[in-house]
Amino acid sequence: MKFVEPQVYLIGETKIDLAQLKEMLAAIGGSTASEWFSKTQKASKSEGELLTEVAGRLCYKSFGVGLNPNVTKIRQSSEEYIQNTLSKGDGSIFEHASCTFAFVNVSRVFTHELVRHRVGVAISQESLRYVRPSQLGFWLPPELGDKKAKIKTIIENIEESYRDLEGEFDWENMNFDVKKRITSALRRIAPDGMATSIIWTANHRTIRHVITMRTAEAAEVEIRYVFDKVARVMKEKFPLIYADFEYSELADNTRSWRPKFVKV
Numbered sequence: 001m002k003f004v005e006p007q008v009y010l011i012g013e014t015k016i017d018l019a020q021l022k023e024m025l026a027a028i029g030g031s032t033a034s035e036w037f038s039k040t041q042k043a044s045k046s047e048g049e050l051l052t053e054v055a056g057r058l059c060y061k062s063f064g065v066g067l068n069p070n071v072t073k074i075r076q077s078s079e080e081y082i083q084n085t086l087s088k089g090d091g092s093i094f095e096h097a098s099c100t101f102a103f104v105n106v107s108r109v110f111t112h113e114l115v116r117h118r119v120g121v122a123i124s125q126e127s128l129r130y131v132r133p134s135q136l137g138f139w140l141p142p143e144l145g146d147k148k149a150k151i152k153t154i155i156e157n158i159e160e161s162y163r164d165l166e167g168e169f170d171w172e173n174m175n176f177d178v179k180k181r182i183t184s185a186l187r188r189i190a191p192d193g194m195a196t197s198i199i200w201t202a203n204h205r206t207i208r209h210v211i212t213m214r215t216a217e218a219a220e221v222e223i224r225y226v227f228d229k230v231a232r233v234m235k236e237k238f239p240l241i242y243a244d245f246e247y248s249e250l251a252d253n254t255r256s257w258r259p260k261f262v263k264v
């Protein structure tokens, strides 16, 4: 066995086809929309936020005064625009841009809780029917910190029993289907805390919701630990969409993140 740390990698995010977007803006809003875009693009920190704002402004044609006769003034800056949308709870525009995370060295405790969030997500999880573990990884929650040696012995004992049982099967002479069935049967012996991996894609509306739910003080320690990392990355990369999130430090050095606008 080896002790591991849950890792968070932001491995993908929504990008814009700038040429197509500029063409579209010129088609629907002429020079007014084009000028709005070149000014806004220069100030923008992320394509996800830029796309979100374009989608929102398209609804009222609010790229500039004059495009929609009903609109007599527009919010000039992206900060102001996104903040107003969050405050009104017009959350659907935050569904246009997504992020893809790899959560590595997380337990089945974590993945089981993560997959309860159904809306706006895509999930691919390491198959423990197909993947026969070669070594058990285990993250030690802070509550068990002073029991490290004892935990190590427990996991090593499980691992040893697993290897004993595994050794009773003739893996070399099995077809893949039988291997899969036995691997799946054997995984019942492995602990819930064994390290595994999951790829999780979610749109920003969902990421805001899951950060709020899963960094609450009452949330389970591992998902809180992981979503604190997610929140820190989101704050840095998408400062406008997560501008209203503030944190308080918890005793275990993780942060509990709360947005000003909860229902978005």
Ligand SMILES: Cc1cc2nc3c(=O)[nH]c(=O)nc-3n(C[C@H](O)[C@H](O)[C@H](O)COP(=O)(O)OP(=O)(O)OC[C@H]3O[C@@H](n4cnc5c(N)ncnc54)[C@H](O)[C@@H]3O)c2cc1C
Pocket: 116, 117, 118, 119, 209, 213, 214, 216, 218, 219, 220
């Ligand atoms: C601290 C904590 C403790 C928990 N304890 C338990 C527990 O003891 N037992 C347990 O089973 N679960 C528990 N959960 C899981 C919890 O009940 C939810 O299943 C999980 O947090 C998913 O959140 P969600 O329902 O907001 O779903 P999401 O899929 O994230 O949905 C997002 C939002 O979309 C809307 N929505 C989603 N689906 C529907 C629908 N079918 N109909 C209408 N609106 C919908 C809702 O507004 C929802 O909030 C716990 C969660 C937390 C954070």
